[in-house]
Structures are given as C-alpha cells and as structure tokens.
Amino acid sequence: xxxxxxxxxxxxxxxxxxHPAQFRYLAVLLxxxxxxxxxxxxxxxxxxxxxxxxxxxxxxxxxNRPTLSNFTNLFAVTGxxxxxxSRYLFNSIVVTILVIAVSVLIxxxxxxxxxxxxxxxxxxxxxxxxxxxxxVGVAVTIPRYLVIEKLGLIDNFLIHVLPYLAVPVxxxxxxxxxxxxxxxxxxxxxxxxxxxxxxxxxxxxxLVKPAIATIMILSFQSVWNSADTSATYINADVKKTFxxxxxxxxxxxxxxxxxxxxxxxxxxxxxxxxxIFIIMQSKVMDTMAHSGIx
Amino acid sequence: xxxxxxxxxxLKREKRMNLVGWSMLLPWAxxxxxxxxxxxxxxxxxxxxxxxxxxxxxxxxxVGLENYRAAxxxxxxxxxxxxxxxxxxxxxxxxxxxxxxxxxIAVLLNQKIKLRGFFRAIYFLPVIIASGPVINQLxxxxxxxxxxxxxxxxxxxxxxxxxxxxxxxxxxxxxxxIVILWxxxxxxxxxxxxxxxxxxxxxxAAMIDGAGPWESFWKITMPALAMxxxxxxxxTIINLATFSENPAIQHIxxxxxxxxxxxxxxxxxxxIYFVALALILGIAVGALSAFGRKxxxx
Numbered sequence: 250x251x252x253x254x255x256x257x258x259x260x261x262x263x264x265x266x267x268h269p270a271q272f273r274y275l276a277v278l279l280x281x282x283x284x285x286x287x288x289x290x291x292x293x294x295x296x297x298x299x300x301x302x303x304x305x306x307x308x309x310x311x312x313n314r315p316t317l318s319n320f321t322n323l324f325a326v327t328g329x330x331x332x333x334x335s336r337y338l339f340n341s342i343v344v345t346i347l348v349i350a351v352s353v354l355i356x357x358x359x360x361x362x363x364x365x366x367x368x369x370x371x372x373x374x375x376x377x378x379x380x381x382x383x384x385v386g387v388a389v390t391i392p393r394y395l396v397i398e399k400l401g402l403i404d405n406f407l408i409h410v411l412p413y414l415a416v417p418v419x420x421x422x423x424x425x426x427x428x429x430x431x432x433x434x435x436x437x438x439x440x441x442x443x444x445x446x447x448x449x450x451x452x453x454x455x456l457v458k459p460a461i462a463t464i465m466i467l468s469f470q471s472v473w474n475s476a477d478t479s480a481t482y483i484n485a486d487v488k489k490t491f492x493x494x495x496x497x498x499x500x501x502x503x504x505x506x507x508x509x510x511x512x513x514x515x516x517x518x519x520x521x522x523x524x525i526f527i528i529m530q531s532k533v534m535d536t537m538a539h540s541g542i543x
Numbered sequence: 544x545x546x547x548x549x550x551x552x553x554l555k556r557e558k559r560m561n562l563v564g565w566s567m568l569l570p571w572a573x574x575x576x577x578x579x580x581x582x583x584x585x586x587x588x589x590x591x592x593x594x595x596x597x598x599x600x601x602x603x604x605x606v607g608l609e610n611y612r613a614a615x616x617x618x619x620x621x622x623x624x625x626x627x628x629x630x631x632x633x634x635x636x637x638x639x640x641x642x643x644x645x646x647x648i649a650v651l652l653n654q655k656i657k658l659r660g661f662f663r664a665i666y667f668l669p670v671i672i673a674s675g676p677v678i679n680q681l682x683x684x685x686x687x688x689x690x691x692x693x694x695x696x697x698x699x700x701x702x703x704x705x706x707x708x709x710x711x712x713x714x715x716x717x718x719x720x721i722v723i724l725w726x727x728x729x730x731x732x733x734x735x736x737x738x739x740x741x742x743x744x745x746x747x748a749a750m751i752d753g754a755g756p757w758e759s760f761w762k763i764t765m766p767a768l769a770m771x772x773x774x775x776x777x778x779t780i781i782n783l784a785t786f787s788e789n790p791a792i793q794h795i796x797x798x799x800x801x802x803x804x805x806x807x808x809x810x811x812x813x814x815i816y817f818v819a820l821a822l823i824l825g826i827a828v829g830a831l832s833a834f835g836r837k838x839x840x841x
Binding site (some may be wrong): 271274275277278281282284285286288289354355356358359361362363366367368369370371374377378379380381382383384385386387388389390391392393395396400411412414415416417418420421422425426429445449459463466467470522523526527530531533 | 560561562563564565567568570571572573574575577578579580581582583585586589594596601647648651652654655656657660662663664665666667668669670671672724729732733736737740771774777778781784785792795796799806809810813814816817820821824
C-alpha cells in the first residue's frame with residue numbers, strides 16, 4: 250500500500266507492476282466481477298441454444314450444441330414482411346442519435362443553471378423535478394397520449410424524440426455532478442471575463458464528462474430499447490423503430506419457434522447496448538480524477 | 544467577446560441573473576412541462592373522475608374521492624396496497640445493503656490495483672443489464688429478480704458443487720446478491736466520483752499522525768461520502784420504485800384498461816403509490832440527516 254502510493258501516475262490508472270498488497274482487493278473484486286458477467290454470458294449462450302435445450306428442464310446455463318437456427322428463423326420471417334429491416338434500423342438510429350445529442354445539451358444546460366446560477370424560481374424547479382422523479386412513468390401513459398394527440402403529434406416522427414428530451418432522472422444525476430464543481434472555479438472564470446455560456450462550455454461540460462457519459466448510456470438504453478412509443482403513438486409502419494419490429498417478429502409466429510427467435514432477437518438488440526457501453530465506460534469512470542475538481 | 548465596442552445600458556444585476564438562468568433552463572423546462580408535469584397533474588384530475596375510453600375518445604365524469612375509497616375497500620385495491628407494503632419492506636432491506644455494497648466496491652475500485660479500468664467497467668455493467676433487453680428476456684421467462692438465479696442454473700450449480708449444509712446459505716446470498724448487484728451500478732459511480740475528490744495527501748497526513756486504515760475510513764472517507772450517501776439512497780429508492788417489474792407498478796398498469804376498475808382507479812392508486820414513495824423517501828432522508836447530526840455532535 251505504501252509502496253504503490255509513492256509512485257505518482259498522472260494519466261494511467263492501472264499500476265504498471267502487480268503488487269502483492271493488491272491481493273486482498275482482488276480477492277473481493279474478482280469473484281463478484283465473475284458473477285456480474287453471468288447475465289451477459291447467459292444472453293449470448295441462450296441465443297445459440299437449439300430448440301430442445303431452450304426448453305430443457307432443469308434449464309441449462311451454457312449451450313451444449315450451439316446452432317444458428319434461431320437466427321436463420323428470425324431472418325426468414327424478416328424477409329417475408331413488406332418493409333425492409335433496414336428501414337426500422339434507420340429509424341432507430343436517427344431517433345437514438347437525436348435524443349442523445351439534444352437531451353445531453355438540454356439537461357447539462359439546465360443542470361448548470363440549477364446548480365450554479367442564482368435566479369428566481371430555481372429552488373421551486375429543483376423541488377418539482379425531485380418530486381416528478383418519484384412519479385411512476387406508467388401512470389402518465391394516458392394523459393401523455395392525450396397531450397400528444399392535442400398537439401397533433403400522433404404519427405409524427407418527432408414523437409419518438411420529444412418526450413425523452415427532458416427526463417427528470419437525467420437532470421437529477423447531472424446536477425449532482427455539477428454541484429461537485431467548486432463555486433470558486435466558476436467565480437474565477439467570471440472574474441477573468443467569461444460569460445455564462447463560456448463558463449458552461451469551457452468549464453462545466455469538460456468537468457462533468459463522466460456524468461454526460463452516464464446519461465448518454467442511460468438515455469441510449471431507454472430510447473434504443475423502447476418499443477412503447479412505436480406501439481402507442483405511431484400508426485404508420487414506416488415510422489416505427491427496430492425495437493418494436495423485433496418485438497412483433499417474435500409474437501407473430503408460433504410459440505415454440507418464437508422462444509428461440511426471441512432469444513436471438515434480444516441478442517441482436519443487446520449488442521449495440523454493449524458496444525455503446527464499451528465505448529463510453531472509460532469516459533464514465535476516469536475523467537474525474539485529474540480534472541481539477543478537488 | 545467583442546462586446547466592448549458596443550455601448551449598452553447594463554441590465555440590473557438581479558434581472559440579468561434571472562434572464563440568464565431561465566434562458567439556460569428554458570428548453571428543459573418546456574419539455575418537462577409538456578411531457579411530464581402536465582400529464583402528472585392531469586392524472587390527478589383523472590384520479591378524481593370516472594374515465595371511460597372508447598372509440599369516440601375520452602369521457603371524464605367527476606366522482607370526487609370515489610376512486611380513492613375503492614382503493615381502500617375493493618379486492619383490487621387490497622392487492623395493490625399489499626404490494627406497496629411489500630415494497631416498503633423491500634426498501635428497508637435492500638437500500639442499506641445496496642448502499643453499503645456500493646461504498647465498499649467504490650472504495651476497492653478506487654485503490655491502485657491491476658486491471659482497475661476493467662473492473663470498473665464490469666461493475667458498471669448492470670446499468671445496461673438491468674434496463675435492457677436482457678431483463679426483458681429474463682422477465683419473459685418468468686424470472687424478473689430472484690427466481691432468475693434458479694433459471695440460469697446457478698442454484699443447481701451451487702447445489703451440485705457444495706455440501707448441502709453449505710449450499711443453502713450460499714444460495715441465499717446469491718439470491719439477494721443478483722438484485723443488489725444489478726441495482727448498484729450508478730451508485731458505485733456516484734461514490735467513486737466523490738472518492739476521487741478526496742486529496743490523497745489527507746490520508747498521508749492522517750497516516751503520519753498514526754491513524755490506521757479503519758480510522759482513516761471513518762474520519763476521512765465517510766464524511767466525504769456523506770452527501771453522496773444521501774443522493775445514492777434517494778436514487779436507489781426511486782430506481783427500485785420505478786423498476787417496471789415492480790408489483791405495485793404492475794397493478795397500476797393492469798388496472799388501467801381493466802373493465803371493473805379503469806383509468807380513474809389506476810390514476811388514484813398511482814397517486815397513493817406516489818404519496819407512499821414520498822413518505823418512504825422523507826423517512827429515509829430524515830433518518831440520514833438525524834444520523835449525520837448525531838455523528839457531528841460526538
């Protein structure tokens with residue numbers, strides 16, 4: 250412990266050499282980490298299970314004789330429907346990018362205003378957001394539908410995007426991180442002549458990159474995986490998303506086949522989540538360390 | 544920055560602050576108002592009404608507290624209230640475990656260890672597992688939280704590898720562990736962020752003054768985490784409460800289009816749930832700050 254501490258490393262977080270003192274930490278971390286990956290291994294295994302293994306009792310964790318038949322079944326159904334799969338995929342990608350980009354901008358701006366600026370009504374807004382956080386999403390499905398109907402946005406492509414832009418949880422998390430930035434840092438910038446927009450751009454955003462990466466992952470989750478919007482607010486098939494499409498594929502076929510296809514479909518749906526996660530997670534964890542926040 | 548060339552009358556400081564603050568908040572406030580706040584408020588109106596949805600649209604008749612009375616007197620209401628009670632108990636057990644677990648893991652992940660980046664990634668992984676297609680897939684097999692371990696054959700594996708006397712407690716821990724692990728990704732992140740703010744030299748100074756790791760943890764680490772404990776408890780409760788497989792939420796959803804109850808009733812129980820949740824949060828935060836004050840005095 251003493252030895253590792255004296256070696257200063259500004260940029261790398263992994264120590265160069267293995268030290269016996271690390272054993273006690275690894276002894277705890279390693280088994281739990283192994284357990285942590287189990288669901289991941291499960292979903293990969295499950296998708297390649299042949300028919301009889303899917304229904305085997307007791308259920309098996311690992312696949313015995315991997316097969317691609319779940320995937321070929323899935324793509325066979327894809328070919329038979331009218332609209333090409335790429336169309337749904339395109340819709341999903343556009344929606345996801347729009348939501349992530351705009352919601353990050355909106356919630357970091359709001360988070361900065363609520364955390365570091367002083368204006369009338371700030372406290373009330375904070376409280377209202379915390380209260381809204383507690384309200385269950387399902388309960389507002391119908392009122393929200395009525396609002397959207399009144400705005401004439403039913404069947405409009407934008408409805409995939411708009412409701413996800415101002416999510417209470419996102420603002421809650423971002424604000425917690427912005428609260429950690431010392432006020433002195435912002436005062437110093439102000440003394441140097443920076444205006445609020447510059448402070449937001451040059452100081453706040455770089456410092457809360459971990460929070461931004463976090464809400465990016467979270468909002469990617471909620472948008473990419475959401476079939477509800479397509480099911481509730483969209484009638485035209487060309488405007489529906491990939492998640493919805495994957496859902497219909499597996500429900501329209503016979504129950505026996507659909508189990509395997511559902512497993513394959515959820516693996517396909519899951520892979521972008523994993524990719525985004527792998528890309529973003531390094532930013533999530535490490536940027537706080539040497540960013541001047543003390 | 545080339546404002547210096549122009550001459551304009553500066554606004555009063557307070558007025559300018561209001562203007563700047565609100566202009567940065569505006570896009571968010573607008574979206575929030577339209578798609579979250581207004582629907583929430585109108586659901587309160589529906590909770591006081593009989594709501595009939597048919598092809599023609601929506602018909603709302605004011606019935607006063609009828610739906611709330613039904614929630615406390617009908618079978619559907621009792622089933623819902625039971626699920627809220629269960630949830631409160633769940634919070635009582637899980638929130639402390641999740642918080643303590645997240646702190647321990649965060650402290651461990653903040654040490655200088657081999658493969659630290661890799662470990663951090665793994666422990667953040669539940670964020671994509673607990674809310675993605677994985678959980679849907681697992682839920683569709685009738686295994687949302689605890690029976691899941693059984694489904695995946697882990698219990699089987701434990702029973703086969705360990706002696707029966709040993710297998711039972713291990714299986715019990717695993718049963719709970721999966722829930723704890725899956726709901727602690729963001730919390731671990733919050734604690735790591737707070738830990739990284741602590742200056743390492745404080746620990747060195749404490750060590751020179753003769754403090755061991757135990758004292759350092761309670762006198763340096765924990766006070767720095769106090770604020771985040773609160774945030775993490777709030778986040779955990781809300782995360783558990785709004786988890787889509789939560790029984791109380793299932794009740795709200797299934798009553799929405801049910802014939803004998805309907806959306807009015809569903810809105811009413813949603814509001815009861817909301818009040819219950821506010822109470823739980825209030826008690827939790829109150830207990831935390833009372834504990835904090837007591838600590839500060841000693």
